[in-house]
Amino acid sequence: MAVNTLPVNSPSSNQDDDEISIIRYRSGKPAARAMITLPRNLITFLLDGEKTVHFAGAQVSVKPYQFVMLAAGNCLISEKLAAPEADYHSILVFFDNKFLSGFFDRHTSLIDRPAKTSDQHPFLLFEKDEFLINFTHSLDSILIGDKPVHPKLQKVKLEELFVYLAVQYPGQIQRIRNMHYEENDDLLIRQAVTSHITNNITVQELAFLCNMSLSTFKRRFARLYGNSPNRWLLEKRMERAAEMLRKSDCKASEIFSELGYENLSSFIQSFKQIYGVTPKQYQLSI
Known part of the structure; x- marks a missing residue:
């Protein structure tokens, strides 16, 4: 089985230098199970279909009323169509740890001191509330055709999402600091x-x-x-x-x-x- 690195075809001309990439993914033939390497962290907003992700010590299933953050690393990803005639459709947001560090530095007033915990996870699962549903629609509206989203707009949108999560889900935003495995x-x-x-x-x-x-x-x-x-x-x-x-x-x-x-x-x-x-x-x- 071949190993795929995501994103496969980023619209950005300088993918390796970008902190953030927001792209649309649509397929009529979703992967039954694929070995995926993520060089950067990934947020998946599902629009149609279901996704299951396996890590070494954990797994998570995601439905369209949810979205998931995945830590950089190796995982197995399966995709499932909602109906035989439907497409699998999602919006993918790739971001590196440089963005995370900068976010925590910029918003110390919103975020308490990081909790001392050994609770480490390679993913975080959220359910979409009204704001997050509208936020997903806003990403959908800026991904028009094959034209890439301006880097500054991508950063503003991801900053907006993280600020909202910091205000509404302070416990979850703390866990983002530990969204990885550091085990022997x-x-x-x-x-x-x-x-x-x-x-x-x-x-x-x-x-x-x-x-x-x-x-x-x-x-x-x-x-x-x-x-x-x-x-x-x-x-x-x-x-x-x-x-x-x-x-x-x-x-x-x-x-x-x-x-x-x-x-x-x-x-x-x-x-x-x-x-x-x-x-x-x-x-x-x-």
Whole structure:
């Protein structure tokens, strides 16, 4: 699976030097799941469709009545159409830490001292109130055709958004300071695998989320768990499956998707690989 860096085609002529880029993204064929590298922080305002983002130790789903801030780094992004004939439509705002530092320096009267907390997240999710709905419309109105938005206007709009968040959501604005992970590699691996046991995510994608090569990820995983990541994930998923089959009257056809499987036959094959019997035979035996 190829790794994409966003923004792919920025209208700015000096993308690397810009603090902020505001662009429109529309697609009739949204990504099922893509490995994305974000050199800068990203705000996504959804207009149509849904988005799911996976980080090493967390994941978030976003709907059109919400918007999300994502920290720079590696993530997996999935997009979903609202209807078969609809487009996936969003407005993307990229901004670097230079803008954040400047904002906090310019508005010390609005922002209390940063809270001392170890609570670190790679994202912040907001629900749109009336102001934020109108703010999204204002971004939509300045993105006309292929003409880039003037850099000064982009900065004014992002400044407006952050000032509003500082006034209305002071707790959230403090968390923006901690919108990243600063963990050691071993902890990052543990977070990644335990957070995605029931997700249909490959070992290659887990390595990407941990910002490691596949070989490095496998080597460090084996040192931590004494097993290969594929085998460890298989065993953990099947342990969960066996628990669900023992404690409820659920059939395999009712739980396979909850365990990250796209079809029933693959789930039955995996279960038999660990327990030597099919899920139905396992239930009958207990």
